Amino acid sequence: xxxxxxRPRPSWWIYLGGLAGVATMVRLLADRDVPWLENLxxxxxxxxxxxxxxxxxxxxxxxxxxxxxxxxxxxxxxxLPRGLQLPAAAAAGMAFPVCECGSVxxxxxxxxxxxxxxxxxxxxxxxxxxxxxxxxxxxxAYRGRDTVAVMVLGRLALGFLVAMAxxxxxxxxxxxxxxxxxxxxxxxxxxxxxxxxxxxxxxxGDVVFMGRFLVIGAAIAAAVQTFMPQSIVSGVATMPVVSxxxxxxxxxxxxxxxxxxxxxxxxxxxxxxxxQLSFLVTGPMLDTKLAALxxxxxGRGFLRTVAIxxxxxxxxxxxxxxxxxx
Amino acid sequence: MTRWSGQRLVVAAALGAWAAAFWFLFASGRTxxxxxxxxxxxxxxxxxxxxxxxxxxxxxxxxxxxxxxEASLGLGVTLLVLPVVILLAMPxxxxxxxxxxxxxxxxxxxxxxxxxxxxxxxxxxVHIAAAEGSAEDMARLRARAGESVTFPGFVTRRPETxxxxxxxxxxxxxxxxxxxxxxxxRVVGVPPGSIADGAWVEVTGRLFPIGDEVLLVAxxxxxxxxxxxxxxxxx
Numbered sequence: 257x258x259x260x261x262x263r264p265r266p267s268w269w270i271y272l273g274g275l276a277g278v279a280t281m282v283r284l285l286a287d288r289d290v291p292w293l294e295n296l297x298x299x300x301x302x303x304x305x306x307x308x309x310x311x312x313x314x315x316x317x318x319x320x321x322x323x324x325x326x327x328x329x330x331x332x333x334x335x336l337p338r339g340l341q342l343p344a345a346a347a348a349g350m351a352f353p354v355c356e357c358g359s360v361x362x363x364x365x366x367x368x369x370x371x372x373x374x375x376x377x378x379x380x381x382x383x384x385x386x387x388x389x390x391x392x393x394x395x396x397a398y399r400g401r402d403t404v405a406v407m408v409l410g411r412l413a414l415g416f417l418v419a420m421a422x423x424x425x426x427x428x429x430x431x432x433x434x435x436x437x438x439x440x441x442x443x444x445x446x447x448x449x450x451x452x453x454x455x456x457x458x459x460x461g462d463v464v465f466m467g468r469f470l471v472i473g474a475a476i477a478a479a480v481q482t483f484m485p486q487s488i489v490s491g492v493a494t495m496p497v498v499s500x501x502x503x504x505x506x507x508x509x510x511x512x513x514x515x516x517x518x519x520x521x522x523x524x525x526x527x528x529x530x531x532q533l534s535f536l537v538t539g540p541m542l543d544t545k546l547a548a549l550x551x552x553x554x555g556r557g558f559l560r561t562v563a564i565x566x567x568x569x570x571x572x573x574x575x576x577x578x579x580x581x582x
Numbered sequence: 583m584t585r586w587s588g589q590r591l592v593v594a595a596a597l598g599a600w601a602a603a604f605w606f607l608f609a610s611g612r613t614x615x616x617x618x619x620x621x622x623x624x625x626x627x628x629x630x631x632x633x634x635x636x637x638x639x640x641x642x643x644x645x646x647x648x649x650x651x652e653a654s655l656g657l658g659v660t661l662l663v664l665p666v667v668i669l670l671a672m673p674x675x676x677x678x679x680x681x682x683x684x685x686x687x688x689x690x691x692x693x694x695x696x697x698x699x700x701x702x703x704x705x706x707x708v709h710i711a712a713a714e715g716s717a718e719d720m721a722r723l724r725a726r727a728g729e730s731v732t733f734p735g736f737v738t739r740r741p742e743t744x745x746x747x748x749x750x751x752x753x754x755x756x757x758x759x760x761x762x763x764x765x766x767x768r769v770v771g772v773p774p775g776s777i778a779d780g781a782w783v784e785v786t787g788r789l790f791p792i793g794d795e796v797l798l799v800a801x802x803x804x805x806x807x808x809x810x811x812x813x814x815x816x817x
Contacts, residue, residue, distance in 0.1 A: 268653075282671040298615070301615075302759035463635060510760065
């Protein structure tokens with residue numbers, strides 16, 4: 257019996273037509289002077305051109321872990337007391353010098369392989385802050401200032417502290433509740449076959465899975481940067497608690513890479529060290545593009561839990577720094 | 583007998599699209615429109631990684647059972663490819679006056695020029711950015727008041743800017759355009775009405791840091807081509 261020919265589904269033509277429509281619209285609008293749109297597209301493009309290589313790199317590491325590291329290795333770590341797991345996971349972040357977008361696929365894979373949710377999340381949140389590249393860039397941004405030690409050591413210490421605190425909170429979550437179910441495309445499902453087939457299957461699946469959320473997050477971040485003037489936070493620079501919250505909010509909407517944010521934070525000269533630290537600690541753990549990645553990757557309530565824990569612990573810690581250093 | 587998996591081919595095509603975008607940025611020199619010189623290495627690295635991922639997926643796309651592309655994959659792949667379409671369709675574009683109005687609150691970038699650099703060598707707009715981001719650097723710049731400089735930049739004006747003045751502006755980026763901050767000098771002695779907003783010019787004159795702002799008393803203002811690298815790199 258002849259097999260009926262498989263025709264492309266209509267939805268694929270809709271997607272292709274949509275992409276062609278976007279290309280046409282961009283070309284047509286390019287001839288007119290639309291400053292806000294130019295600003296939006298340039299920021300959107302730059303966020304992705306910078307972040308996507310890190311996501312692909314993270315997906316490479318994630319696929320290597322999946323294919324070459326036996327699950328038993330993570331189960332052994334999982335049997336350690338949580339009091340040991342969390343510092344070890346945070347310290348492991350020092351050996352992973354990538355931005356925050358790259359650590360999400362790795363943490364997701366570690367959790368899938370059986371690492372405890374607490375340790376996986378601690379690693380994910382600590383790595384973008386405590387790695388040597390970020391520490392070095394923070395030092396360079398603040399060198400020559402009286403506050404250089406406070407900023408570098410404060411960022412390192414708060415990075416560890418907040419990541420472990422959030423990991424502790426997440427530790428109450430069951431492993432099966434950590435990751436979002438039913439959201440993965442079939443492409444990311446485990447494949448039988450040779451190691452190379454499995455490696456490239458997981459690699460491609462992770463990039464497609466993470467990439468779409470990164471695109472959504474970058475679009476939101478670009479829109480906020482385009483339509484919200486930064487001046488709305490400058491009026492609260494000298495208000496004790498409000499300045500800390502304002503800088504956290506600014507870090508959330510600006511969605512900067514953790515390797516560059518210190519240079520921007522250092523330019524907020526009207527804000528004190530504590531407010532600048534709240535910017536530097538919150539941003540790599542919680543920003544617009546990360547929020548989209550978290551929503552796509554982790555289960556219900558994860559984003560809310562992380563947001564509350566990160567803001568609460570950072571606020572409490574930076575309040576002390578504000579009392580001591582201003 | 584094996585056959586091509588439609589599912590895997592679609593994913594390989596999406597990864598290939600990003601590989602093409604990265605190679606295009608690398609070959610066309612448009613990397614400078616999005617990244618700083620210290621992060622421009624990400625584009626060739628991204629190109630190699632995306633190409634490897636695409637080729638790897640293509641090489642493992644032969645399967646025994648049919649795998650037609652699922653509709654659920656369509657939206658994800660379309661979202662992933664959408665920025666590629668925008669990057670390739672968009673003509674070379676940079677941040678301009680509109681962005682200045684959104685970013686002017688936090689001018690300058692601190693820590694990017696060493697005290698030694700301030701004392702010796704020619705002054706650039708990066709020195710201005712450093713001075714506008716730090717009181718210590720502004721004090722160092724004051725030590726060179728009256729020095730003759732030539733700065734390229736684009737023209738912006740505020741509503742209160744007098745007719746014979748312009749604000750010569752550059753963006754300073756550290757990693758990517760999203761972290762751009764503004765470096766600006768107030769140029770006085772410009773022939774009124776001679777230069778449009780957004781135009782690139784080269785201003786020669788004497789530099790005077792006064793208070794929190796930097797004044798440039800122009801002796802010559804000429805229109806110039808926008809540079810290939812429109813943004814200054816902080817470090």
